[in-house]
Amino acid sequence: MSYVKFTWLFKHIFSVVSGNIFTPEGVTDVVNIAILGFGTVGSGVAEVMAENAQSIAHNAAEEIGVRYIVDIRDFPDSPFADKLIRDFDIVENDPEVRIVVETIGGVGKAYEFTKRALLAGKSVVTSNKELVAAHGHELLEIARRKNVNYLFEASVGGGIPIIRPITQCLTANEIDEIYGILNGTTNYILTRMITDGAPFEEILKDAQRLGYAEADPTADVEGYDAARKICILADLCFGRSVDPEKISVEGISGVTLEDVEYARRLGYKLKLLGRAYKLADGRITAYVAPHLISKTSLLSNVDGVMNGIVVHGNALGECMFYGAGAGKRPTASAVVADVIDAVKHLKARKYLGWEESEPGYLVDANDVPMRWYLRTGSGLEAIGRAFGDVRLISYPGDYPGAGPEEYAFATPSLTGRELEEKCAGMDIRSRFRIL
Amino acid sequence: MSYVKFTWLFKHIFSVVSGNIFTPEGVTDVVNIAILGFGTVGSGVAEVMAENAQSIAHNAAEEIGVRYIVDIRDFPDSPFADKLIRDFDIVENDPEVRIVVETIGGVGKAYEFTKRALLAGKSVVTSNKELVAAHGHELLEIARRKNVNYLFEASVGGGIPIIRPITQCLTANEIDEIYGILNGTTNYILTRMITDGAPFEEILKDAQRLGYAEADPTADVEGYDAARKICILADLCFGRSVDPEKISVEGISGVTLEDVEYARRLGYKLKLLGRAYKLADGRITAYVAPHLISKTSLLSNVDGVMNGIVVHGNALGECMFYGAGAGKRPTASAVVADVIDAVKHLKARKYLGWEESEPGYLVDANDVPMRWYLRTGSGLEAIGRAFGDVRLISYPGDYPGAGPEEYAFATPSLTGRELEEKCAGMDIRSRFRIL
Numbered sequence: 001m002s003y004v005k006f007t008w009l010f011k012h013i014f015s016v017v018s019g020n021i022f023t024p025e026g027v028t029d030v031v032n033i034a035i036l037g038f039g040t041v042g043s044g045v046a047e048v049m050a051e052n053a054q055s056i057a058h059n060a061a062e063e064i065g066v067r068y069i070v071d072i073r074d075f076p077d078s079p080f081a082d083k084l085i086r087d088f089d090i091v092e093n094d095p096e097v098r099i100v101v102e103t104i105g106g107v108g109k110a111y112e113f114t115k116r117a118l119l120a121g122k123s124v125v126t127s128n129k130e131l132v133a134a135h136g137h138e139l140l141e142i143a144r145r146k147n148v149n150y151l152f153e154a155s156v157g158g159g160i161p162i163i164r165p166i167t168q169c170l171t172a173n174e175i176d177e178i179y180g181i182l183n184g185t186t187n188y189i190l191t192r193m194i195t196d197g198a199p200f201e202e203i204l205k206d207a208q209r210l211g212y213a214e215a216d217p218t219a220d221v222e223g224y225d226a227a228r229k230i231c232i233l234a235d236l237c238f239g240r241s242v243d244p245e246k247i248s249v250e251g252i253s254g255v256t257l258e259d260v261e262y263a264r265r266l267g268y269k270l271k272l273l274g275r276a277y278k279l280a281d282g283r284i285t286a287y288v289a290p291h292l293i294s295k296t297s298l299l300s301n302v303d304g305v306m307n308g309i310v311v312h313g314n315a316l317g318e319c320m321f322y323g324a325g326a327g328k329r330p331t332a333s334a335v336v337a338d339v340i341d342a343v344k345h346l347k348a349r350k351y352l353g354w355e356e357s358e359p360g361y362l363v364d365a366n367d368v369p370m371r372w373y374l375r376t377g378s379g380l381e382a383i384g385r386a387f388g389d390v391r392l393i394s395y396p397g398d399y400p401g402a403g404p405e406e407y408a409f410a411t412p413s414l415t416g417r418e419l420e421e422k423c424a425g426m427d428i429r430s431r432f433r434i435l
Numbered sequence: 436m437s438y439v440k441f442t443w444l445f446k447h448i449f450s451v452v453s454g455n456i457f458t459p460e461g462v463t464d465v466v467n468i469a470i471l472g473f474g475t476v477g478s479g480v481a482e483v484m485a486e487n488a489q490s491i492a493h494n495a496a497e498e499i500g501v502r503y504i505v506d507i508r509d510f511p512d513s514p515f516a517d518k519l520i521r522d523f524d525i526v527e528n529d530p531e532v533r534i535v536v537e538t539i540g541g542v543g544k545a546y547e548f549t550k551r552a553l554l555a556g557k558s559v560v561t562s563n564k565e566l567v568a569a570h571g572h573e574l575l576e577i578a579r580r581k582n583v584n585y586l587f588e589a590s591v592g593g594g595i596p597i598i599r600p601i602t603q604c605l606t607a608n609e610i611d612e613i614y615g616i617l618n619g620t621t622n623y624i625l626t627r628m629i630t631d632g633a634p635f636e637e638i639l640k641d642a643q644r645l646g647y648a649e650a651d652p653t654a655d656v657e658g659y660d661a662a663r664k665i666c667i668l669a670d671l672c673f674g675r676s677v678d679p680e681k682i683s684v685e686g687i688s689g690v691t692l693e694d695v696e697y698a699r700r701l702g703y704k705l706k707l708l709g710r711a712y713k714l715a716d717g718r719i720t721a722y723v724a725p726h727l728i729s730k731t732s733l734l735s736n737v738d739g740v741m742n743g744i745v746v747h748g749n750a751l752g753e754c755m756f757y758g759a760g761a762g763k764r765p766t767a768s769a770v771v772a773d774v775i776d777a778v779k780h781l782k783a784r785k786y787l788g789w790e791e792s793e794p795g796y797l798v799d800a801n802d803v804p805m806r807w808y809l810r811t812g813s814g815l816e817a818i819g820r821a822f823g824d825v826r827l828i829s830y831p832g833d834y835p836g837a838g839p840e841e842y843a844f845a846t847p848s849l850t851g852r853e854l855e856e857k858c859a860g861m862d863i864r865s866r867f868r869i870l
Contacts, residue, residue: 048607048750049607051749051750052607052608052609052749052750055606055608055609056606056607059606059607059786060606061786153604159750159751159752159754160754161596161600161603161604161605161754164599164600164603164604165596165599165600165604168596168599168603168772168776169588169596169599169600169769169772170596170768170772171490171491171494171495171771171772171775171776172483172484172487172491172494172767172768172769172770172771172772172774172775173487173490173768174487174490298733298736298737298757301733301736302733313768314486314487315483315486315487315594315764315765315767315768315771316594316758316759316764316765316768316769317594317758317759317762317764317765318758318759319594319595319596319756319757319758319759320755320756320757320758321754321755321756321757322733322754322755322756322757323751323752323753323754323755324751324752324753324754327752329750329751329752330750330751330752332607332750333605333607333608333748333750333751334604334607334751335607336606336607336750337603337604337605337606337607339607340606340607341603341606344786
């Protein structure tokens with residue numbers, strides 16, 4: 001075998017198995033990326049890449065260049081106008097584009113382009129929680145087969161480092177629980193309900209005016225956004241796919257100022273949590289719902305648009321990650337960190353992935369016992385018949401906003417279904433979990 | 436060239452350049468490690484490795500075995516007694532030991548053995564903040580030359596993931612500031628002074644009884660432990676070595692109950708912080724000192740033995756990492772995560788390191804302006820002469836514990852040296868920074 005042939009074979013195998021070490025022939029020294037979608041996150045990525053170019057190149061140990069930005073819209077005044085193209089085919093067919101940043105969102109074009117990019121042997125980095133939650137298992141599997149990476153740090157907690165800490169820093173632990181404030185819009189609304197004493201609808205309007213809530217706030221307010229995120233976290237922590245369509249999801253539109261006040265009297269605050277944990281038999285439950293959480297907990301002090309995520313491992317105990325859960329630059333910060341990691345691992349696989357779900361793995365949150373806060377228009381006789389001698393936290397007429405005949409109290413530990421049976425025939429006005 | 440020779444050459448080169456992919460000949464399938472020091476952390480590492488063996492092997496994609504535990508003491512009743520040896524030479528000369536866990540502590544034997552292990556081509560994982568702070572630059576340089584890894588996630592924040600988030604998740608950011616509660620012992624003492632209203636000495640004794648403080652508490656109480664940690668964080672965030680011997684360090688033994696009360700009146704809490712940040716001219720400052728921090732900040736709610744670390748990046752904004760900053764199992768959690776990472780990167784380098792310091796890089800914290808809290812036995816005339824019309828937060832006789840003639844107030848922004856000049860001749864009883 002001639003030296004030249006040997007060298008060629010060696011480099012060729014090398015570039016397939018661990019292309020992060022040698023640059024394959026024909027590829028320039030700059031690692032080229034393409035950004036799909038020039039919306040809030042996509043333009044943030046372009047900006048941060050330009051602004052911190054020097055330190056990014058230092059951290060990646062390579063220069064990184066944005067070769068294309070794909071969007072169907074025109075941005076003639078953008079400083080990146082010369083990079084803008086409309087046709088994804090160009091990206092797909094350009095072998096010099098090694099990494100694709102998908103910030104389109106949703107599960108339409110984003111899904112299609114992600115698959116095509118991975119199949120073309122490009123790593124993909126995304127902030128698209130909907131896509132990761134719905135098709136993460138499949139896309140990671142394609143990435144594995146093609147020996148490239150599919151990275152999504154920005155899909156949960158915006159700029160907060162959480163995916164990588166779970167998959168790289170807590171690897172010595174069996175993780176038994178993860179929960180947190182995963183949606184900034186709802187946390188902003190609940191925080192202002194608590195501090196300002198103004199009702200949900202009023203603060204929602206404020207949040208829309210300030211850009212913290214979208215014109216159609218359903219995905220945030222009704223908990224669907226948080227559901228996608230807790231499913232991604234459950235996938236990673238517990239190793240099997242959890243479908244956001246199959247978990248119990250409750251938003252915050254039913255939270256009233258009476259609830260805020262009664263929670264306060266108990267020493268609690270109302271927060272929307274996504275939560276997933278292992279049951280004693282190894283199965284898991286996951287759900288999104290408003291919770292009363294103790295004011296002595298650090299999480300209860302995560303206010304406004306900020307997010308906080310608590311992880312519990314059997315060696316570490318509890319730790320918490322806190323930061324901006326959304327926003328242009330924080331999200332771009334996480335996306336670009338993934339780009340840097342993808343550059344360092346060109347053609348070398350990061351250890352990321354989970355199994356498909358299996359029947360019986362996910363337990364409905366309504367079948368798991370927990371304590372409940374109840375607010376009811378039914379009288380003491382009905383309460384006593386259903387729950388025995390509970391400790392009341394409010395009495396008729398002692399809060400100006402409440403109806404003339406209204407009680408609030410906390411129940412002992414019960415499943416959601418047991419609670420429903422006990423409450424049959426009662427006038428239940430609010431019903432929230434207590435953490 | 437014969438096939439056999441080619442295969443040998445190929446595997447040989449491969450095992451040198453990227454030994455994480457193929458197992459070199461002569462090495463069993465189990466990756467063997469040795470633990471140096473069977474104290475609290477070392478025994479915790481052995482326990483967590485045994486307890487979570489299955490998930491650890493899954494996460495590392497390799498089986499990991501503890502081959503030796505080196506300690507000069509005997510542990511006949513330990514379940515790991517059969518692994519215990521006294522002689523480090525055996526570890527050094529055993530090519531099958533690929534990773535050495537150093538949990539001896541200090542800069543004596545730990546320094547010597549770490550160097551020898553790295554020079555023998557073994558990766559080293561440690562929880563030894565003193566060694567990393569004092570000799571990290573040199574040891575990382577040896578690791579780089581030998582193409583192995585020196586990892587120290589456990590050296591700061593115990594089990595809290597912080598080193599890896601900084602070096603891998605915040606890589607898109609220019610980090611401009613890092614600070615936090617880095618020592619659990621002092622945070623426990625300050626927290627109990629605030630909640631119980633008992634003086635420093637009394638709570639220190641309690642902490643010693645409960646195992647939260649050592650018999651000789653100097654390193655914790657006087658801030659030296661926190662100093663090592665903030666220097667390691669500054670090394671990583673700003674890229675140049677900061678010597679803990681050269682930064683300003685003040686502990687908590689001067690904090691009185693009067694200070695706690697006056698801080699409360701201002702809406703602040705007293706916390707011992709390690710802090711490092713970039714100045715406008717690119718130089719940095721680093722120091723350890725008690726601070727008054729606002730009760731509205733999340734960090735002020737990090738209580739008891741817990742630690743919290745705040746990082747500020749130009750893209751991400753602020754994020755915080757919270758968890759147990761010490762303790763057998765939390766620290767072991769971080770050490771074992773590094774072992775898993777070292778297994779995944781056998782002979783492939785992690786990107787970790789910093790430059791040597793250079794003259795003028797570190798600015799003395801006393802030359803940087805900040806606001807101060809002062810408690811003084813001097814009267815209004817002296818205060819007015821030195822500081823003008825400051826807002827007083829206490830008056831003579833209005834707090835039972837205080838002297839008959841005592842004032843407390845906050846100053847405008849001043850350097851420590853300017854403060855000292857202004858206070859010349861005054862009876863200053865306490866003097867703390869305000870964050």
